[in-house]
Amino acid sequence: MIEWKNFDELESYNKLMGLKGKVKLSKVMEGEAGAKRVAEYSVPMSNGLAYNYASKQVDDEVLNALSDLAKEAQLVDKFAALYNGEVINTGEKRLVLHQLTRGQLGDKVTADNVDKREFYVAQQERIAEFANKVHSGEITNAAGEKFTTVVQIGIGGSDLGPRAMYLALENWAKKTGTFKMEAKFISNVDPDDAASVLNSVDVAHSIFILVSKSGTTLETLTNESFVKDALKNAGLDASKHMIAVTSETSPLAKSDDYLAAFYMDDYIGGRFSSTSAVGGAVLSLAFGPEVFASFLNGAAAEDKNATNADIKKNPALLDALIGVYERNVMGYQATAVLPYSQALSRFPAHLQQLDMESNGKSVNRYGAPVSYVTGPVIFGEPGTNGQHSFYQLLHQGTDITPLQFVGFKKSQIETDVTIQGSTSQQKLCANVVAQIMAFACGKDNEDKNKFFAGERPSSIITGEQLTPESLGALLAHFENKVMFQGFVWNINSFDQEGVQLGKVLAQKVLAGDTDGALKAYSDLLGI
């Protein structure tokens, strides 16, 4: 029997609060004991990845308390309830089924009178068939010429995740010969976004994907008009250049305005939709359906790991619990995501949405205010670039920010140069390793300007290479981490009521229905 209790109603809450500041990193990471810790504080993941938490401020006692918390809060049981089809999204009274897009973890889940796993697989197959026809030239533009570019029109989860995944695999696909078409993205309602993307593509050879679950997202419909205008101005029939990804009940479904429509549903939130048709259409067109299938397999393998009740065998769960310790016990407010991989340049922006939109809540799943802090601020840029930018504050600033590193042994393109006795890839890896130790242990110096206090906790996910499989695993890891943290905080990680008020007020401004400060601000911007 699952009980949904607030975090501070649990026994393990008080126990954990008593363990604040217990571990001194510069002490535990010293000498051979430190080496042993690096070897032992590691959880194998799928697809060659591993989660290493040696430089986190935990020890056996803290880990035991976190394990007790996982049990008392029934975290893996709650995950099981989720994938077995319970109504976990209490606010919107919906199931939460994004894991089903990549595998069947538990019972068959029936909703809307269909087996949802079969439904998602069917959409993936329809997309694969469509993409193969585009690649083979069976589906072409009106002149019978092949499409060369795919442009996704979507915002938020219909943009950040798919864009981050595309950028993560673009060079890999080019290197491995699986690259099919260039992808571009239009998201912002700023007219310069659509105009500049449209100026940069050959519209006659472009296929556009309109992505909106409801079919009513204002930014997306506005940008669709932009695209339709551009196609019309080029003397082209827009309906021969556009497909839709939407829900079956949306106005976009079964419309003659689109070459085809592929379906998602209300059980998949935008920020969790990269493995659904939202990511599937653009990634299958860009790289082929096999690459997308490999990406899903990577995610499925990591979902499986997330079902393990042992926190030392469940990397997402452990990562989540350590994050809770840092947030609620240590009191840290932000977390930096720092991938040492240029291909992951927009992965932090995706995680920023995933985490902050899911867990930036002040009420529990029943709508009652909670009296502890929930989701942190998430930010990040790839290393080594970040080292020459904001790392100064991370090393010597007055607040401590926990860090989440990611690093791979091999580059994707595998073109490299040797300078001063090492390759670029070796330099990249040497830097991330060096940073972890610098953050953990610091360095004394009589000149306090050159003094490093250390005690800055970090974890690292290591891997062989960023491939479709390891990318899928990485994505699922963070999705599951965010989910587990939401369970600990007893919040609903699957709605986003916080975006509504701004929408309502923007409509008022556009309708001229303003007074007071809202009118005064509108005047400032000439609307």
Added chain:
Amino acid sequence: MIEWKNFDELESYNKLMGLKGKVKLSKVMEGEAGAKRVAEYSVPMSNGLAYNYASKQVDDEVLNALSDLAKEAQLVDKFAALYNGEVINTGEKRLVLHQLTRGQLGDKVTADNVDKREFYVAQQERIAEFANKVHSGEITNAAGEKFTTVVQIGIGGSDLGPRAMYLALENWAKKTGTFKMEAKFISNVDPDDAASVLNSVDVAHSIFILVSKSGTTLETLTNESFVKDALKNAGLDASKHMIAVTSETSPLAKSDDYLAAFYMDDYIGGRFSSTSAVGGAVLSLAFGPEVFASFLNGAAAEDKNATNADIKKNPALLDALIGVYERNVMGYQATAVLPYSQALSRFPAHLQQLDMESNGKSVNRYGAPVSYVTGPVIFGEPGTNGQHSFYQLLHQGTDITPLQFVGFKKSQIETDVTIQGSTSQQKLCANVVAQIMAFACGKDNEDKNKFFAGERPSSIITGEQLTPESLGALLAHFENKVMFQGFVWNINSFDQEGVQLGKVLAQKVLAGDTDGALKAYSDLLGI
């Protein structure tokens, strides 16, 4: 006589601390009083910009206390000392002269036996002459063909600022017919960065700018080798395709490896170098020297505003002081930068470096630890994209994050569509206005899941259009804001000792000089 005192040694410190939480935004922003506040809490800037702080948690009493702080801490006097050539960068014992690249604010500054204003102007003129020759076809590749692409090789300040400025003006330049050449950037030591940029350009028609003040930045020299290999593999003479931006004393100066070298010096920190040759070469090649000159004029006008002792006539100073109030009195840890302009997509990343690398310090300018918090975490993405991503946490999260909006009346490309009675630009502006009010005033709701507490402070910088002049003004505003905050905190905003330890340890790893945890981590990544 200037005195450098710690913030908490000032009388105004205690007075400010007593003013915590004095202003309730939902109250002061209500009704016609709110409208009046929007009209009055505004400081005109140059080039059509204005800084509006109506939705900040300040009132006349707080503003008076901030004004007293400005006087007691001698903030504009310290700025005057800086631009008159005093050694403000105490750690490295250097002058701080980036403002001189765009104008002479005070006395002549002589260093290294030259008038530094003349020196910077001379570099700008040499760059202009070079760029004009490239554009006219007087300087070409070996085959006598025009260069079509410029690629900047640099990291940190040699990358983020110039890249953000290029993206900010690319569409404007295309629209106004001033666009000359596409620019690309190679920064990361990840070999996939250089390899993928090189795969995307026609090296035979590309001119490369190597940017490194010291001429020894490992990432940049490594990437130069990448480029030289690519040129060699294409049968080209690298020295006919490369220029350098460096200091006169660096190994890159006066080398036959480069077509030309343009100079910066130790008095301009990387993160403040966009208006020096570091930004000048790439922006002059991309858009022409006149556009770069306009950009400098915009910055110069805003520098002039920053000399005003009246906080209500000095937008950068007021912005800085309100930020200090938020950081030290209200206790907020992060600040989000939210430009409603897709062209400013990388402006937040630049400000992240500018702010966090300058003010992420724990010791004062004499190396003594400070007992108050200094620079905040900075992050941000363009609106409206952010609204569909992390705004959930900003609206309903458990911590408050102050917000810095930017918005323009007109788009840059001025191609637009009307949907549901409004243009995209109107929708964009309506959204930023709506967000400010939603954050400030919130909204009650019996369903606490839909409840907005409000009291989230924000400011907005508004403008007519993002042009070279207004971009320059915007950049200088934030540079000066960061400088003033550093003065309040009595820290040295112009060094970055926090980046050194990681570099030293990375060299150890590459040399195989490791043991303990450092060796164990190195093993994880196969180095």
